[in-house]
Amino acid sequence: MITLNHLSLGYGSKGVISDLNLxxxxxxxxxxxxxxxxxxxxxxxxxLGQLAPHAGKxxxxxxxxxxxxxxxxxxxxxxxxxxxxxVALNVRPTWRPWLTQVERQQVETVLAKTNLTRLxxxxxxxASGGEKQRAYLAQSLLASPDLLILDESTASxxxxxxxxxxxxxxxxxxEGLTIIFVTHDxxxxxxxxxxxxxxxxxxxxxxxxxxxxxxLGGK
Amino acid sequence: xxxxxxxxxxFVAGTLIAILCGxxxxxxxxxxxxxxxxxxxxxxxxxxxxxxFAGWSTLHGMMLFTILSSVLVGRLSVKESRREAxxxxxxxxxxxxxxxxxxxxxxxxxSATGIxxxxxxxxxxxxxxxxxILSVLILGILVILYRALKFTSFDRVGAQVSSINETAISIxxxxxxxxxxxxxxxxxGSLLIFILLTLPAASAKYFTTGVAKMIGLAILxxxxxxxxxxxxxxxxxWPVSFFHRND
Numbered sequence: 305m306i307t308l309n310h311l312s313l314g315y316g317s318k319g320v321i322s323d324l325n326l327x328x329x330x331x332x333x334x335x336x337x338x339x340x341x342x343x344x345x346x347x348x349x350x351x352l353g354q355l356a357p358h359a360g361k362x363x364x365x366x367x368x369x370x371x372x373x374x375x376x377x378x379x380x381x382x383x384x385x386x387x388x389x390x391v392a393l394n395v396r397p398t399w400r401p402w403l404t405q406v407e408r409q410q411v412e413t414v415l416a417k418t419n420l421t422r423l424x425x426x427x428x429x430x431a432s433g434g435e436k437q438r439a440y441l442a443q444s445l446l447a448s449p450d451l452l453i454l455d456e457s458t459a460s461x462x463x464x465x466x467x468x469x470x471x472x473x474x475x476x477x478x479e480g481l482t483i484i485f486v487t488h489d490x491x492x493x494x495x496x497x498x499x500x501x502x503x504x505x506x507x508x509x510x511x512x513x514x515x516x517x518x519x520l521g522g523k
Numbered sequence: 524x525x526x527x528x529x530x531x532x533x534f535v536a537g538t539l540i541a542i543l544c545g546x547x548x549x550x551x552x553x554x555x556x557x558x559x560x561x562x563x564x565x566x567x568x569x570x571x572x573x574x575x576f577a578g579w580s581t582l583h584g585m586m587l588f589t590i591l592s593s594v595l596v597g598r599l600s601v602k603e604s605r606r607e608a609x610x611x612x613x614x615x616x617x618x619x620x621x622x623x624x625x626x627x628x629x630x631x632x633x634s635a636t637g638i639x640x641x642x643x644x645x646x647x648x649x650x651x652x653x654x655x656i657l658s659v660l661i662l663g664i665l666v667i668l669y670r671a672l673k674f675t676s677f678d679r680v681g682a683q684v685s686s687i688n689e690t691a692i693s694i695x696x697x698x699x700x701x702x703x704x705x706x707x708x709x710x711x712g713s714l715l716i717f718i719l720l721t722l723p724a725a726s727a728k729y730f731t732t733g734v735a736k737m738i739g740l741a742i743l744x745x746x747x748x749x750x751x752x753x754x755x756x757x758x759x760x761w762p763v764s765f766f767h768r769n770d
Binding site: 372376378385390393425443 | 666667669670671673674677678680681682683684685686687728729731732733734735737
C-alpha cells in the first residue's frame, strides 16, 4: 500500500529522517514508537503530502485515501456543536448547505462504529477526553479513508479510555482499514499493533510486533 | 408608521442587514474574528471619510478601503499570535486617516456623524435596491460555501487535514466580511456594525448545538433588535442608533 525507499526528510537544510525503508501492507496496524524529536511528526507530514522528500522515494498505491486524526484541537467547554454536528463537518464540501439522506446515514454509521450514537446530541465541549477522541476518529472516518493515521490519540487519556479507543480502532482494522498509530506507549503497542516501527536517532527498525521485544532486548 | 416612505425603506434595509449580520456573525464568532470586525468598521470609517473628501459615495469609499485592508490584514496576520498586535496597529492608522480626510474636506461635522452612526431613516429607494443586490450576492456566496465555511470555522484543525483549501476559504470570508461591513455601515454606522455582527451570534451560541439553528437564532435576535430600535425611534423621535446600541 505504501513503500518508503531510502527516504530522507527534513526542513530546509536540516535533516530529520535519513534513509528510512518501510513497507506498509493493507490491513496492518503499524505502531510507530520513539522519543520526541526523532521525526514521527515529520514522517506523518510526508505521508500526508505536506513535505517533499530530501532524497529517496515515497510511493503510495493509486487510489489510497489517507485519513488523519490530529493530536491537538483547542475545543473548550463552551464549544457549541453537538457531537453529531461536529462529526458531520467532514462531509464532502459540495455547494449543498443541507445534508442529503445518504449523508445523514453515513454520519449515523460512523457514530455507531465509534460508540457515540447515544451521546450524539450532547455538546462536544462537555464530552470527556475519551469521547472527544472518539468524535475526532468518527469525523475522520466520515471521509471513508483506506488508511488512518492516529497521532498520539491516547496521550491525554486515562488507561480505560485508552483501551476503549484502541479496541474500536482494532475493530476497524479487522474490517479492512489500515492503521498507523503514533505513540510513546510500549504496552499499547504490544497489545494492539501487528507491526512496529521504532525510530531512534537515525536508527530505524521495523517488523512484526512479535519481534519488538527481541529488537529492544538486543539494543 | 409604514405610511411614511422613509420608514418603509428603513424597515426593509434594517431587516436585510439584520439577516446578513445574523448569518455572517455566527462565522465571525466561531472564527474568533470579533476584533477583526471592529477594525474593519474603523477602516470603513476611514474609507467613508475618504469618499466625502474625494466626492464619491460613502459606500464605494468604504468598500475600497475595507476590501484592500482585509486582504492586507489577512496577509499580515497569518500567525495567530501576531494577529491582535497587527490589528491594533492597523486600527490606529485608519482612525487617524479617517480624521485626516474629514478635516481635509470642507464638510466635516455632519458627514462624520453620518459615517459613524449611519442614517437608517435617511435611506433612499435607490440605496435600498443597492443593498438588496449586495445582500443577495453575499448570502449566495455563503450558501455555496456553507459546508467548507462551517468546517473551517468550527474545526480549523480538522479542516486543515481535509480536502478543503482552508486559506482560500479564509480569504473569501474576509472579503465577504469587508463588503458586509461597508454595506451595513450605510445604515447603522461604523460604530455599531461591530455590535450587530457579534452580539446576536455570540448569544445564539449559548442556546443551541447546531450551526443552522445558531444562524436562525442570531437572525432572530438581530431582527428583534433592529425592529424594536426602529419602532422606539419612531414613537419617541430619538435617533435609531441610540436604541440599536442599547437593545
